Amino acid sequence: MITYLEAIREALFEEMEADERVFLLGEDIGVYGGAFKVTAGLQERFGAERVIDTPISESAIVGVAIGAALSGFRPVAEMQFIDFIACAFNMITNYAAKAHYCWGASIPIVVRGAYGGGVHAGPFHSQSLESFFLNTAGLKIVAPATVADAKGLMKAAIRDPNPVLYLEHKYLYRRLKEDLPEQEVAVPIGKAAVRREGKHLSIITYSAMVHVALEAAEKLMESGIEAEVLDLRSLVPLDEDAVLQTAKKTGKVLVLHEASKFGGFGGELSAIIAEKAFEYLDAPIMRVAALDTPIPFAATLEEAYLPDAAKVLVAARNLAEY
Numbered sequence: 001m002i003t004y005l006e007a008i009r010e011a012l013f014e015e016m017e018a019d020e021r022v023f024l025l026g027e028d029i030g031v032y033g034g035a036f037k038v039t040a041g042l043q044e045r046f047g048a049e050r051v052i053d054t055p056i057s058e059s060a061i062v063g064v065a066i067g068a069a070l071s072g073f074r075p076v077a078e079m080q081f082i083d084f085i086a087c088a089f090n091m092i093t094n095y096a097a098k099a100h101y102c103w104g105a106s107i108p109i110v111v112r113g114a115y116g117g118g119v120h121a122g123p124f125h126s127q128s129l130e131s132f133f134l135n136t137a138g139l140k141i142v143a144p145a146t147v148a149d150a151k152g153l154m155k156a157a158i159r160d161p162n163p164v165l166y167l168e169h170k171y172l173y174r175r176l177k178e179d180l181p182e183q184e185v186a187v188p189i190g191k192a193a194v195r196r197e198g199k200h201l202s203i204i205t206y207s208a209m210v211h212v213a214l215e216a217a218e219k220l221m222e223s224g225i226e227a228e229v230l231d232l233r234s235l236v237p238l239d240e241d242a243v244l245q246t247a248k249k250t251g252k253v254l255v256l257h258e259a260s261k262f263g264g265f266g267g268e269l270s271a272i273i274a275e276k277a278f279e280y281l282d283a284p285i286m287r288v289a290a291l292d293t294p295i296p297f298a299a300t301l302e303e304a305y306l307p308d309a310a311k312v313l314v315a316a317r318n319l320a321e322y
Contacts, residue, residue: 002180005173007147008038008112011154012076016046019074022158025052025061026078035080036114036173058087065109066096074158079113081125082167089132096163097138106161110154116208116258117290117306118171122297128259128290130235133165134268140189141235143167145210147178149233152187160189169208192239194246198228201252201319204243204269206232209256209307216312225320235265240272247273251282252319256307261289283322288315 002010016022023046024039030053033040043051054061058079065075079085085092092111099105117126133139142157142164144150150168157164195210196217203213210231217227230246232239247253253273255266266287273285288307296302 001177002147003174004144004147004150004168004176005036005038007151007178007180008154008168009040009042011151011158012039012042013045015155015158016042016050021072022074022076023050023052023068024076024078025054025065027054027056027061027080029053029078034078036170038168039078058084059091062088062091062096062109062111065111066091066099066107069107069109070105074108076110076112076158079111081121082113082115082129083124083127085111085113085129086132092139092163092165093133093136097136099138100162101138107163108158108161110157110164110166112154112157112166112168114170114173115167116169116171117295117302118208120297120299120302123294126295126302128257130165130167131259131264134236134265138162139236140164141167142189142233143169143207143235144233145169145172145207145231147176148180148185149187149193151180152185153189153233155184156187156189164189167207171208172211187233190234190237190239192233192242193231194228194242195231196227196229198226199250200225200227201254201316202228202230202246202250203254203256203312203316204230204232204246205256206235207258209258212307212309212312213256215309216316219309219313220316220320223317225316227316238272240276243269243272244277247277248280251280252322253281254286254288254312254316254319256288256312258290258307260292261287262292264289283319286315286319288312
């Protein structure tokens with residue numbers, strides 16, 4: 001069995017073995033092996049020219065990755081914590097994402113990093129920033145929730161001809177373990193997965209919240225409520241067909257995400273469902289998300305801030321009874 005973290009490392013290792021154009025760059029990823037040890041051992045295997053320790057400059061890291069991609073390489077740039085991606089926002093949104101549209105250039109870079117809360121790391125090391133990038137055409141965004149997807153989506157991201165933002169949830173790094181088949185299992189970008197079948201209501205979510213949804217769904221069964229859990233896996237491109245299919249199937253939808261509710265991805269999902277499946281709905285679309293504040297450092301406050309199974313249960317029961 002391997003962990004979520006080890007699955008990411010395996011994907012990086014295998015893609016670097018298979019394609020000499022793939023290289024890694026980021027802060028402390030070489031000698032130290034990364035803040036979370038995701039890249040441990042890779043510099044020893046591939047050398048300092050392919051696993052590059054960089055200065056503390058996220059803008060420079062992404063800028064170099066873009067330049068290398070334009071020169072024929074396939075860089076994987078690490079943001080030590082995804083919060084620091086704000087420093088590279090201009091490079092990602094105003095250059096990498098627009099190059100293909102503006103002049104047909106391929107920018108095959110992956111920008112990956114640890115994101116999300118649950119480990120009491122405070123407001124500068126725990127954010128869920130996907131909504132910052134959802135409105136930028138030209139970017140793909142993936143957020144794996146399982147060990148298999150962590151590996152499969154990383155491989156797909158590296159092979160993609162355009163920029164991919166790969167969000168790896170640090171709460172899952174060492175908490176998930178799974179046996180993976182020896183043969184490669186492709187995980188296409190843009191394809192959701194039903195993690196649990198149900199008929200009374202749908203919970204649509206992604207990343208670590210998939211496990212919160214599954215926990216809540218188990219408890220809902222005690223009341224005879226069968227909840228379907230849809231793991232989006234990919235936020236952009238979105239598997240709209242899967243979203244609409246589950247909404248039409250159950251007629252009641254709860255959207256769950258870890259980011260703050262206001263301006264979060266849940267609003268976009270709700271709008272899509274309201275526009276394209278309204279006649280199938282038997283209740284208003286509900287959202288469960290984090291509070292609209294910075295994420296607290298104190299453990300008890302962070303727990304109050306984040307969505308959990310208990311909060312999902314309350315919302316789901318209200319939805320089921322509507």
